[in-house]
Amino acid sequence: MRNLLVFCVLFSFIFFNSCGEPSKKKEENQLEEISENDNQEKSESGVILFFGNSLTAGMGLDPNEAFPAVIQQKIDSLGLPYEVVNAGLSGETTAAGKNRISWVLSQDVSVFVLELGANDGLRGVPLEETRKNLQEIINTVREKNPDTKIILAGMQIPPNMGQEYTSEFRNIFPELAEKNDVHLISFLLEDVAGNPELNQGDGIHPTAEGQKILAKNVWEVLGPVISE
Template sequence: MKILSGLGTRDSGLGFVSLLMLSAGACSRRDAGSTPSSDGASRAALESRVPSPEARPPLRVLFIGTSLTAGLGLDPDSAYPARVQRKADSAGIAIQAVNAGVSGETSAGALRRIDWVLREPADVVVLETGANDGLRALQVDSTRANLVAIVRRIRAKLPEARVVLVQMEAPPNLGQRYTAAFHAMFPDVARTEGVTLAPFLLQGVAGIGRLNQADGIHPNDAGERIVTETVWKAIEPALRAATAATAAGTG
């Protein structure tokens, strides 16, 4: 939005005097004719008190996660949180994406640092954790307890924030029993804690060589584009709801 500068030259001053004279004439003609309706005046006064979209601060979206969120092996601007911010901008939703991803972190690590991460307010919190628990075949019950504790800490610290829990999966070589229990843990936590469940973060990317880096785990640039679409579709409703709540003064 352009910001008009103040008057700064003699010619501008003359123009300003002329503008005052024209305005005075216009006011005289209006006074001689009719006066604005009280309804119109009331409406104008009401509209003047409603902040414009440009005046509202951007939504703060906090991404808590592992190396998959941090964007290991990618430029920071290529990690999915930064890409989501650009998609939001294109969609007319002003957000500030905060990437709080930590490489190698388990759900226990996320729980240990959650209070520190939540020092600043957030309107939407996206939680991606548990992947490293699965890689290490940690007890599902322990991971579940950590997820529940993290969500409850978020609720306690940021009661108005919208929380999105990202589905993660365990490697298939750990056996069907473990992988099934690991998979079921996420929708169970989302349901019992009343948060939104996003699809598997690496949906359409995991196991596809051309979409991953040499380690076969972390997406490359092409894979990260797909991850971004997955996350965006999951959190867009929360972003729009938070925007509406902020505009109404209830968020």
């Protein structure tokens, strides 16, 4: 439709000028209509914001290989009106995320995917601090827009900090999801964690193939949410 309108504008410009009959006002009105249509298309596209750490950012990979970009490809292939924004930041903790969340929410967000906590667990941050920070992030999102749908990505860590800490850390995510009535990805790294063929040399960050599996894990929850 837009291309047809552009053609009509160009045709009218050529035709009327060759006949010596200016149609400047008409051209301006048609160009304004094109601009309005473009703005309308943009406003009709919802934003899916991925807020996380190096897993979301795709550390060690091309940004187009990170799972949010893979999700965008999936959305585009289905013709769904959503734009993915990757707000992943390598090294991000829940405390740092809490401090930058207001800035990230300067735009309207339809779906907010919260993927933080792994760095807290690996650093042995007190569990209540991690829980409190995640809760505050959820609160901030809802204060900004109560209609934003929230998805929380569950995380697990190796037993380096002891079995009790590891178990309680894993429970933070389903407990917060139930308390806040948000959607939960049980374990973001399901079928990837611990597999050397799907992780880079550090054994922590997924390869491009691993990121595709992360995208699959996310889509199992996100897909139904944006199809509602």
